Amino acid sequence: MTSSPAPIPGLTARDYKSEVKPVWCPGCGDFSVLSAITKALAELKLPPEKVSVISGIGCSSRMPAYMNSYGFHGVHGRAVALATGLKLSRPDLTVLVTGGDGDGFSIGGNHFLHACRRNVDMTYIVMDNQVYGMTKGQPSPTTEPDWDSALSPGGTGLRPFHPLVIALASGANFIARGFSGDPNGTARLIVDAIRTPGFSFVEVLSPCVTFREDQRGWKKIVRPAPVDPTEDIGRAARRLMTDDGFNLGILYTGKRKPYQLRLDAVEEEPAALETQFVV
Amino acid sequence: MTAKDDETPSLSIALTGSGGAGVITAGNMLLEAAAKAGCYGLFARSSGPQIRGGEAAAMVRLAKEPVAAPGDVFDILIAIDWHNIDRFAVELPLSTESLVIADPSQGELPEVIAASGARIAELPLKDLAKTVAKGRPNMIALGVVAGLIGLPDEVADEVMARALKKRGDEALAASRDAFALGVEAAGTMSFDGPDLWTRAATRERWIINGNEAAGLGAVRGGVRFVAAYPITPATDLLEWMALNLQRLGGALVQAEDELASINMIIGASYGGTPALTATSGPGLALMSESLGLAVASEVPVVVVDVMRGGPSTGIPTKSEQSDLNIALFGLHGDAPHLVLAPTSVSDCVFTTQWAVTLAEALQSPAIVLSDQLLGQTRAIVDRPTDIAFVSQRVTADAGAGEVRRYALAGGGVSPMAIPGAPGAQYTADGLEHDERGLPSSRAGDHVTQLDKRAAKLDGFDYGNHWAEIEGDGRRAVVAWGSSTGAVREALARLGSRGHEFRLVSPRLLAPAQPARWTEALEGVERALVVELNHSAQFYRYLKGYCDPPCPVDVYHRPGPLPLRVGELVAEIEKWSRS
Numbered sequence: 001m002t003s004s005p006a007p008i009p010g011l012t013a014r015d016y017k018s019e020v021k022p023v024w025c026p027g028c029g030d031f032s033v034l035s036a037i038t039k040a041l042a043e044l045k046l047p048p049e050k051v052s053v054i055s056g057i058g059c060s061s062r063m064p065a066y067m068n069s070y071g072f073h074g075v076h077g078r079a080v081a082l083a084t085g086l087k088l089s090r091p092d093l094t095v096l097v098t099g100g101d102g103d104g105f106s107i108g109g110n111h112f113l114h115a116c117r118r119n120v121d122m123t124y125i126v127m128d129n130q131v132y133g134m135t136k137g138q139p140s141p142t143t144e145p146d147w148d149s150a151l152s153p154g155g156t157g158l159r160p161f162h163p164l165v166i167a168l169a170s171g172a173n174f175i176a177r178g179f180s181g182d183p184n185g186t187a188r189l190i191v192d193a194i195r196t197p198g199f200s201f202v203e204v205l206s207p208c209v210t211f212r213e214d215q216r217g218w219k220k221i222v223r224p225a226p227v228d229p230t231e232d233i234g235r236a237a238r239r240l241m242t243d244d245g246f247n248l249g250i251l252y253t254g255k256r257k258p259y260q261l262r263l264d265a266v267e268e269e270p271a272a273l274e275t276q277f278v279v
Numbered sequence: 280m281t282a283k284d285d286e287t288p289s290l291s292i293a294l295t296g297s298g299g300a301g302v303i304t305a306g307n308m309l310l311e312a313a314a315k316a317g318c319y320g321l322f323a324r325s326s327g328p329q330i331r332g333g334e335a336a337a338m339v340r341l342a343k344e345p346v347a348a349p350g351d352v353f354d355i356l357i358a359i360d361w362h363n364i365d366r367f368a369v370e371l372p373l374s375t376e377s378l379v380i381a382d383p384s385q386g387e388l389p390e391v392i393a394a395s396g397a398r399i400a401e402l403p404l405k406d407l408a409k410t411v412a413k414g415r416p417n418m419i420a421l422g423v424v425a426g427l428i429g430l431p432d433e434v435a436d437e438v439m440a441r442a443l444k445k446r447g448d449e450a451l452a453a454s455r456d457a458f459a460l461g462v463e464a465a466g467t468m469s470f471d472g473p474d475l476w477t478r479a480a481t482r483e484r485w486i487i488n489g490n491e492a493a494g495l496g497a498v499r500g501g502v503r504f505v506a507a508y509p510i511t512p513a514t515d516l517l518e519w520m521a522l523n524l525q526r527l528g529g530a531l532v533q534a535e536d537e538l539a540s541i542n543m544i545i546g547a548s549y550g551g552t553p554a555l556t557a558t559s560g561p562g563l564a565l566m567s568e569s570l571g572l573a574v575a576s577e578v579p580v581v582v583v584d585v586m587r588g589g590p591s592t593g594i595p596t597k598s599e600q601s602d603l604n605i606a607l608f609g610l611h612g613d614a615p616h617l618v619l620a621p622t623s624v625s626d627c628v629f630t631t632q633w634a635v636t637l638a639e640a641l642q643s644p645a646i647v648l649s650d651q652l653l654g655q656t657r658a659i660v661d662r663p664t665d666i667a668f669v670s671q672r673v674t675a676d677a678g679a680g681e682v683r684r685y686a687l688a689g690g691g692v693s694p695m696a697i698p699g700a701p702g703a704q705y706t707a708d709g710l711e712h713d714e715r716g717l718p719s720s721r722a723g724d725h726v727t728q729l730d731k732r733a734a735k736l737d738g739f740d741y742g743n744h745w746a747e748i749e750g751d752g753r754r755a756v757v758a759w760g761s762s763t764g765a766v767r768e769a770l771a772r773l774g775s776r777g778h779e780f781r782l783v784s785p786r787l788l789a790p791a792q793p794a795r796w797t798e799a800l801e802g803v804e805r806a807l808v809v810e811l812n813h814s815a816q817f818y819r820y821l822k823g824y825c826d827p828p829c830p831v832d833v834y835h836r837p838g839p840l841p842l843r844v845g846e847l848v849a850e851i852e853k854w855s856r857s
Contacts (some may be wrong), residue, residue: 020717036536049701066708070698071706072549075572085546088532093698114535266528269563270498273523277485279314
């Protein structure tokens, strides 16, 4: 973070949770992501009122209501744009965006590209479960081509989207992958993501136990990435292109300067603009 | 054409030429010089579809009194060449009293010009320009116009000096010489126009276009954040904001599309910064879903829609008043919001400032319906008054105990906590919610929140700003937006013939104001709506939502050609006999 407020001692993860009971199914990975986010904020000891959690639509996009920070649950696909306006005008706030794979990569795909490119200082946490859960089980951009569903019988036949490769190619400054089954590890990734200036992208594998029961097996497949984080974009590209989607950890961290408008340089009153019109 | 007794004394002048001929430069200089000489006036341009270059027409109208519509016919048309004249001749109406000045080296007089019966004067503009070192035909043309209309020499010289300051002494000398040749040539032509130069300006005058005026109104209203995607004819408003916001501690961000720009301004406004975007019809369509979010989450934002011909890509460079329906009804669900329309170029300042104020005070999105005619016409106007509005956003104080973001008390306007305020955290939501902002699908919460959002707009006292009401006739003409200027002048012309009409031009289109309409039309036997669209959108809205107390008729047609005063005089006269 470039402009974090002074940390407050004595805050715990619980201080960042609201009293609202999540709508998620029992066993949903998103519960652990909520834990990871609140643990990360407690680790950073950010005052809850200085944190804003912004989301779109979907199961994981319900996140803001479950937190004791400021929040905005907007429309489907536009969360990063909403967050961009907030952060650009309020650089003093810590801005997190939370959402799912359909919200971020399908309907919101264009904003994802441009958020990476614009590199505003915020952290985007995508809970990827390779399915639309809220609408009861349709394939998303990250779903395998042969996954059968009522909307796409026999599968879509389409190659899955590779979010981390897209993030790297589009200019994200921090790219990591976590797993909901490891909330402490995910919390550490989120701490680093928030601390790294610029646009940080954290994909969290977060199983949908209702529509993708097969994802219960993820806990046996995921593994820490066998390599250290790299600042070399070419190396990161090669690593991500050969990645099977289950390597966890920080996969790229750059040093690009964040984009930030200057809204604090008050020089003149509107009346000063009038001379340009005077005959 | 010299002014008839009942017409506003004015002169309409067109300069045409292909790309690079400099007719737009000359037109702007003519307007500026006339302003310095105490005139009111308008400058509009017509360009071809080419990205750069291409033929262009500079259309200037000068008058002793403020004018807000193009003249009926052009008194002077000076053509540097006739490139693609067939395309825009329809925008350059001529009469037998018009004077057309043509360069014989540019070929035969086009049929479409000859057919007007206008008087023709030949002048070898190109060859004359060659007699001056670095001389250009457009400055000769400017000199000809100045000579014909009696523009005082010193103001023309002052404007040339200012316009050419950066190009150096040589360029200025060449322009002065070319201008002088033009003035001399004008001496050989006969032209009888009104004398417009007798009145010195007593009040400060500005030259401003509607896009700049809307920008100024926005910053006067407190806007300091703009997110936007380029679109004709709103781009120059955005460019003005990008440059000028910097001086005020504000900024503009170029978004990846209109879906992003509307969400960015909602995000900024949620964070406490008054925010605006400007667009045209296609962009407004893309923004509609998120405007509903601003309604539901009660976040103030302002969208200026500089309307153009539609639907779809339509006619991007020409005006039309055809986005009223989408502005009023484009949001899904029951989504009350504000829709306003400026009544003139200069009123773009006031109406946009008022829109920002209302949006902030009522925590509501506001759509301002400007259009290409207002936005891109440069007008000489009296300095627009600076109004100090008192209404502002009601925010929740930090530490005031439990904050119910969407509390029902207070006439529907509930204090808005701004991120950073401790103890007041809440989640703004597009989901239906309860008073605390928690998602709710309960029938009771839905009804009370719908009632709340409607009540805050319906219960607000908009005062006299809601409309301009002039005159006292038993017949009323209702115009909105850019049509107001042409209607006002038409009614003045009819007034001098002894026909009295009332003019009602509403600034506040939504929420509908039936009680105010009843008052505005009290004693009126019959009203006529005038608007520039194909489906009589305002007429249907007025009848359906505003309960007019008298029978209402309509005169409407689509763009791209602007409404002309003579056209409206004829239509209103015909209607008044019905």
